[in-house]
Amino acid sequence: MGNINWLASYPKSGNTWIRIFLANLMANNAQPVNINQLQDFSIASNRETFDELSGLSSSDLTLEEIERLRPLVYEIQSDNATEKIFLKIHDAYIYTCDGIPLVSTRATNKALYIIRNPLDVAVSFAHHLGATHEKAVENMCNEHFAFCNKNLKLHKQLEQKLLSWEKHVLSWTSQQNIPVKVVRYEDLLHFPEITFTSIVEYFELDYGKSQILSAIQNSSFSELKKQEETHGFIEKSPQAKSFFRKGKAGLGKDELGAELSNKIIASNERVMRQFGYL
Amino acid sequence: MEKTFKYQVFGLNIISEIELPIPEKSFDTAQVEIRFGETPFTLGGEARRGVVYEALPNAVLIKVFDIARFHIVDGSAIIVQPLEKYDNKSAVAFIMGSVFASLLYQRGIMPLHASALEYKGKIIVICGVSGAGKSTLALGLAKQGFRIICDDIVPIYFQNGLPMASSGFNQSKIWKDTAAIMDISVEPLVKVREEIDKFYYEAENVLLTNEPLSVKHIFILSATNKENLETKNIEGKDKFLVLRNHLFRKQIAFSMGLEARLFGSLAKLAASVPVTKIERPTKGFSLEIPQNSILQILDL
Numbered sequence: 001m002g003n004i005n006w007l008a009s010y011p012k013s014g015n016t017w018i019r020i021f022l023a024n025l026m027a028n029n030a031q032p033v034n035i036n037q038l039q040d041f042s043i044a045s046n047r048e049t050f051d052e053l054s055g056l057s058s059s060d061l062t063l064e065e066i067e068r069l070r071p072l073v074y075e076i077q078s079d080n081a082t083e084k085i086f087l088k089i090h091d092a093y094i095y096t097c098d099g100i101p102l103v104s105t106r107a108t109n110k111a112l113y114i115i116r117n118p119l120d121v122a123v124s125f126a127h128h129l130g131a132t133h134e135k136a137v138e139n140m141c142n143e144h145f146a147f148c149n150k151n152l153k154l155h156k157q158l159e160q161k162l163l164s165w166e167k168h169v170l171s172w173t174s175q176q177n178i179p180v181k182v183v184r185y186e187d188l189l190h191f192p193e194i195t196f197t198s199i200v201e202y203f204e205l206d207y208g209k210s211q212i213l214s215a216i217q218n219s220s221f222s223e224l225k226k227q228e229e230t231h232g233f234i235e236k237s238p239q240a241k242s243f244f245r246k247g248k249a250g251l252g253k254d255e256l257g258a259e260l261s262n263k264i265i266a267s268n269e270r271v272m273r274q275f276g277y278l
Numbered sequence: 279m280e281k282t283f284k285y286q287v288f289g290l291n292i293i294s295e296i297e298l299p300i301p302e303k304s305f306d307t308a309q310v311e312i313r314f315g316e317t318p319f320t321l322g323g324e325a326r327r328g329v330v331y332e333a334l335p336n337a338v339l340i341k342v343f344d345i346a347r348f349h350i351v352d353g354s355a356i357i358v359q360p361l362e363k364y365d366n367k368s369a370v371a372f373i374m375g376s377v378f379a380s381l382l383y384q385r386g387i388m389p390l391h392a393s394a395l396e397y398k399g400k401i402i403v404i405c406g407v408s409g410a411g412k413s414t415l416a417l418g419l420a421k422q423g424f425r426i427i428c429d430d431i432v433p434i435y436f437q438n439g440l441p442m443a444s445s446g447f448n449q450s451k452i453w454k455d456t457a458a459i460m461d462i463s464v465e466p467l468v469k470v471r472e473e474i475d476k477f478y479y480e481a482e483n484v485l486l487t488n489e490p491l492s493v494k495h496i497f498i499l500s501a502t503n504k505e506n507l508e509t510k511n512i513e514g515k516d517k518f519l520v521l522r523n524h525l526f527r528k529q530i531a532f533s534m535g536l537e538a539r540l541f542g543s544l545a546k547l548a549a550s551v552p553v554t555k556i557e558r559p560t561k562g563f564s565l566e567i568p569q570n571s572i573l574q575i576l577d578l
């Protein structure tokens with residue numbers, strides 16, 4: 001068993017919120033942590049980490065070569081860690097061309113999968129990409145969708161195969177190699193104490209009720225929005241106007257309109273029913 | 279006997295059985311040889327390991343898939359063992375990156391992940407992670423009278439206590455999208471590796487010299503999501519930390535047991551050269567703005 005706790009999700013599903021909650025919890029401070037200093041919660045597709053730990057420049061490697069080395073990078077990362085570490089990941093749970101999981105089983109302690117109503121994800125995703133709702137929905141229904149996979153430029157991050165929204169969810173929640181707990185964004189929003197406490201217990205973190213409540217408070221949507229308005233947020237995509245937008249649930253259907261909502265539902269119905277979104 | 283090529287780069291005379299994309303030079307005695315040969319399969323239990331490398335204080339073994347194994351020994355030899363899927367271009371790409379960085383560390387030279395340019399006998403260094411835009415910015419400055427001396431790896435060493443650099447591989451490596459932005463046709467250019475849209479490009483204004491040139495200023499270039507370019511002088515402990523972050527393949531060096539020695543060299547570098555951070559907007563990357571800000575800071 002390894003040292004990496006994965007925080008896995010499709011983009012715009014609450015991953016950053018969980019990371020900021022955990023950062024606040026571990027800082028154990030009355031003051032909220034600075035959202036621009038979350039270095040301890042890096043992303044699995046970070047190019048510099050790959051280059052350093054692999055020993056090769058990813059910019060000299062093909063996408064397939066990078067994918068083949070990534071599980072080994074996580075094993076080194078896990079071996080180097082003296083305690084459990086958290087890594088954010090947007091890749092689907094895929095297998096490399098060598099037939100091994102990208103998310104190395106040996107490097108892994110546990111995974112948390114954060115799921116959000118895809119109708120809300122679509123609106124937030126469009127905002128993040130600086131694209132239309134149509135484009136966001138098209139990406140979410142595309143089984144081959146990936147970030148950073150164009151070969152004619154150097155992307156800031158490594159390629160991330162997201163697949164379609166439904167395939168992404170199933171890839172993580174139906175695999176049998178590593179333990180995974182699923183939390184719903186909507187439950188974090190409506191039942192924060194129970195849901196965040198269940199995450200703390202799942203990762204066997206030694207914090208009590210008052211510390212959890214304080215961390216929930218310090219990572220509240222209004223706090224995050226305030227910090228972003230004052231100092232900006234380094235993780236905001238250059239295309240987006242802001243990272244923290246509305247932080248609400250259930251607005252997607254109206255914002256998308258009937259046609260796009262129906263398109264998402266038609267493509268993702270089974271999983272939407274499974275997780276209570278229909 | 280294979281045909282050999284002679285190069286002067288990183289302040290070193292190099293004799294090589296593999297052709298590198300830099301001009302040949304003549305000299306009598308080589309300090310480094312690059313040759314084909316047998317390499318060990320492993321450096322043994324004492325070695326510290328990364329994903330593709332093993333390191334001992336005086337030897338590094340880099341294994342790249344079934345393309346090649348590179349054995350870097352005592353700062354004086356790079357032995358290349360071709361494997362089943364060997365191709366020369368790939369071998370050269372890896373030699374010009376992690377392989378040479380390992381050799382420089384063995385020789386006590388500190389490779390920074392940076393581009394460097396010469397102006398009136400002095401060197402400015404532009405550090406940045408992959409994708410920060412350092413090669414592009416260097417190409418822009420080359421049009422302003424600067425001469426490119428290094429792309430990607432800048433060798434720093436000390437002479438009379440002062441930080442110096444000399445030419446590294448000064449062929450720029452540009453991606454197809456950058457070439458389009460800079461109005462450079464990729465048609466006549468050679469690809470770094472066949473499967474990747476990255477090309478060697480020689481700017482009109484380059485300098486290839488083994489002479490030590492004094493380092494005048496270090497810039498740290500990064501791309502951010504901010505609307506406007508921001509510059510900031512870095513002082514104190516941050517200066518050391520930011521330079522440490524830009525050591526090229528520092529994990530290989532640390533695996534070689536060089537952490538303490540590099541600590542000393544970095545502290546010396548931080549104490550003797552001004553360091554300025556340049557944060558450029560990712561969106562709408564314009565060369566002129568960071569270029570002008572460098573010219574302004576250097577008071578040129």
